[in-house]
Every structure is written in C-alpha cells, then in structure tokens.
Amino acid sequence: MDGLVTRQRGVVAVLVAIALLALLAMVAFALDSGHLILNKSRLQNTVDAAALSAAKVLDKTGSETQATTAARAVFDANAANQPELLRAIRGSDILLQYSNTLDPWAPGTVPANYVRVIAQNFTMWRSFSSLVGVDDIRTAASAVAGPSAPVGFTQGNEACDLAPMMVCANTAPGAPGDYGYTTDKVSLLKYAAPGSPNVGPGNFQLVRLGGPGANIVRANVAGGYEACVDPSGSIETQPGNDVGPLTQGLNTRFGQYQGPVNATDYPPDKVTTSPNPQLDVAGDDTTVIFKNGGPVTNVSQLSFKYSNYETRLQNGPYDFPNGKPQRRVVAVPFVNCAGNNNGQTSMPVVGLGCFFLLQPAKQQGNKNYVFAQYIGECGANGTPGPAPDPNPVSGPGIYKIVLHNDPLSPDS
Secondary structure, three states, X not given: OHHHHHHHHXXXXXXXXXXHHHHHHHHHHHHHHHXXXXXXXXXXXXXXXXHHHHHHHHHHHOOHHHHHHHHHHHHHHHHOXXXXXXXXXXXXXXXXXXXXXXXXXXXXXXXXXXXXXXXXXXXEOOOHHHHHOOOOEEEEEEEEEEEEOOOOOEEOOEEEOOOOEOEEOOOOOOOXXXXXXXXXXEEEEEEOOOOOOOOXXXXXXXXXXXXXXXXXXXXXXXXXXOOEEOOOOEEEEXXXXXXXXXXXXXXXXXXXXXXXXXXXXXXXXXXXXXXXXXEEEOOOOOOEEEOXXXXXXXXXXXXXXXXXXXXXXXXOOXXXXXXXXXXXXXXXXXXXXXXXXXXXXXXXXXXXXXXXEOOOOEEEOOEEEEEEEEEEOOOOOOOOEOOOOOOOOOOXXXXXXXXXXXXXXXXX
C-alpha cells in the first residue's frame, strides 16, 4: 500500500511539473505577443515616416538617390527614440523600391512616382519563451508613399475632392499673390456673420456639393465629397449658416468628434497641434487676432504653421499615430463675388487654392470661423504638377504626398 502511495506521489509531481511548464509557456507567449504587437506598431510608424520623407524628396528632385538618403536618415531619427528597434534595424538595413505605378507595383519602372520602404527581419528580445523552444521572434513592416490624386486634382477639365467652402478672389490687376492670397497671411475661410458683405445676404461662404442640407455639409467638410466639379464654370452656393454641422465635420480632422461623425469614416490627421495662443477675431468679425487680443499680420507670428506641420509629419511626434496625413490640407475654390445675390446662386470659379487648417473651427453662437494658411495652388508637397495616382492625368493639378496601402502587403 505504501508503495502505491509513493508511486502516485511521483505521478502528481510529474503532472505538476507539466502544468507549470504549460503555465510558463502561456505567460511567455502572452508577454512576447504583447511586446511583438507593440514593436510592430513602432516599426510601422517608423517606415511610414521614412516613406513619406522619401516620396517628398523624390517628388521635388526626381532623384531616387536623394530619396533613399532621406528615407534612411528619417528612419534612424525616428528609431532613435526606440533603442530596441535601433539595435535591430538601422536605415542602412531597410530596402527601398521605386515604381511608376501604384497598382500593379512595378519596381524599377520610370519615371518613379511611388516609393516603398521595407523593414524585414526585426528580431526582438524574448522573455521566458526561449525556455520552451522559441529561438527568435521576428516581425516586418512596409509602407508606400507617393502623390495622390485627391485634393483638388484635375481630371480632364474637372476639379475633385473640394471642401464645401469658397473664398472671394481679388481679380483686380496687380492683386498680390494668387487672387489676393499670399503664403504669409492668415486667412478666414468662413466668415459667418449674418449678412456677409462679400457673398451676399443668406450666403456664408458655403458651396453646394452633392446636394442640399446640413447633413451633406457636415459630411463634405469632413472629407466625404469625392466627386468632381468644373472649375472653369460656376459653383452653387449653399444658403444658410450651418454653424454646428460645419464645426462637427471640420473638427474631425483634429480628432474631435461631436454629432453623427466618427473616426472610422473620418480619421483625424496624424498631427493636430494648433498655434498657441490660438486665433480669434476682433469685433469686426473679419480681423484675425490672437486669443489674448494681439493682432496677427503674418504666419511667422504663429507658434505652429504649415512648415512646422510638414516637419512633424515627416519626423514625428504624432498626435494620432494611426491618423491619416494631410487631412488638414483642403482645396477651396476661388470665386468672383462681384454682383453677389441673395440665397442660392451661381458663383463664377476663377481658380483653386490649397489651405492649411491652423486650428479647429471656432463656433460662437450663430457665428463660425475657420482659420487657415494659404499654401498655394499646389498640394502638401509644394509642387504643382500632374496627378499620377494610379493612372497619369495630363495637365497641372493639385495633389499631395500621402501614404497608400501597400499592394504587396495586406497589413501596411
């Protein structure tokens, strides 16, 4: 009998050892799986920044050599904040490919429009998983960047992806900049004081895109309008103030969600920093001032402007790492406001401009103000040119350098 008890105790000891080993394995895999997910996110953000930097340099210079140098430098700069990542992969270890088309991806085709950055075989440290036979844990990431056709691009004789706002053009001979707009000025994109003298009573610098109604205004200003209009003709105004819907739609670009809008349909920009102090308007509803009352005459006075945004977009840090870059750049029609009319009316379009949204829309009762910096008749890359995504379109167009889904990787 004593021998049987002794044998049973031995069996229990074996079972306990096996159970402890299984528990240890579960803990090890849980720890290392969580760490792997974290490192995958870090690696993806780093290759995203490298791809955007390379694509911008490529767009400006046409040089793959300079673009590759930029990508590797930005990769190292971002990885420097992640010692484990920097120990495993440096900019010299990443692979860059260039293609004329996005889909199908064709490495080596010219002229190169798109860049793909690939970081492979990132081997991370292991915890207890090495004790259960896991030799190493690896992950990889890739990112594709290049011009997109979306913001105000021309397709034939049409302009696409416009914001549902308009600005009055200065058509007088010798007007400064583009129709009176220069890159060093802070602009009010929406002047919502009742009876605007610029557009006409009942109109508040809103345009009708895709139909009437506040819900459509909200969706359009959030970025939901992807159809095209003829910029050589005219555009219909959207009567009414629509202060709330415009604020709700536009502020999704800054990661602020109120009303029937959400981050899935309208993601925030990756960088949502605003000038400090923020901007306000004087008692005349048209003069831009700082919130503390000081006058604003030039964007050089701002603590955060488009040049700062470009730097942050390339190098981080990001306010919303999983956001969508360039959401703060909007294409707005320049219209001839001479002979303005009441209510819904047609306004002649004389051109298109790209504006950088400086801060969330400011709402005060029945008034609403959108502050922006004019960045020219171009996209975020700073260069006017054709819009080649994915099929080249002849003629000048407004486009941006953005991240694309990698056609060769489902998780980019």
